[in-house]
Amino acid sequence: MPEDENPTRTRRCRDCDGFPTVAITTGRATTDGSRHTITVTCRTCHGTGTLPLRRLAASAGR
Template sequence: MPQHAQNTRVCRDCDGFATAAITTGTRHRDGSRSTLRITCPACQGTGHTAPAALARTGR
């Protein structure tokens, strides 16, 4: 019988790529580039979102 893959919800803002390395344009003394690690604010760097039923709060 075929195995079914888990249906994980991918973040719609980052499309599953939750962390990006962005170069600042400057270099360190050894010649390597200076980078910043930026995480997706919508999913907090996980790449997945919670199902809509679990995300609802309040009434």
Template sequence: MPQHHPNMPVCRDCDGFPVVAITTGGRNRDGSRTTLRTACRACKGTGRMVRRAALALAGR
């Protein structure tokens, strides 16, 4: 388990595990599995979410 810094929230979509390897079912010539590495789209592979400033609507 990775240790998370308390001030940086963990990504809700990947839960702090931003890059995964997915097997395609095939094998390479050396016998190893063919895999695809995929990064989380929400955090772009960092595992952390940046807090966004809240938009304040002011009006009459």
């Protein structure tokens, strides 16, 4: 996969790297043998995987 030309202009969330929602196995099994999972969303981007442009511009100056 090609890399972005300028990573500072990407809207991808830096905390979740564009994977905003994940399923995590708790380790417990149900009676039918499947695993219990919980769904977790990124707190920074609220499950969108991207950030608003104004927020990226403000963090680029650090």
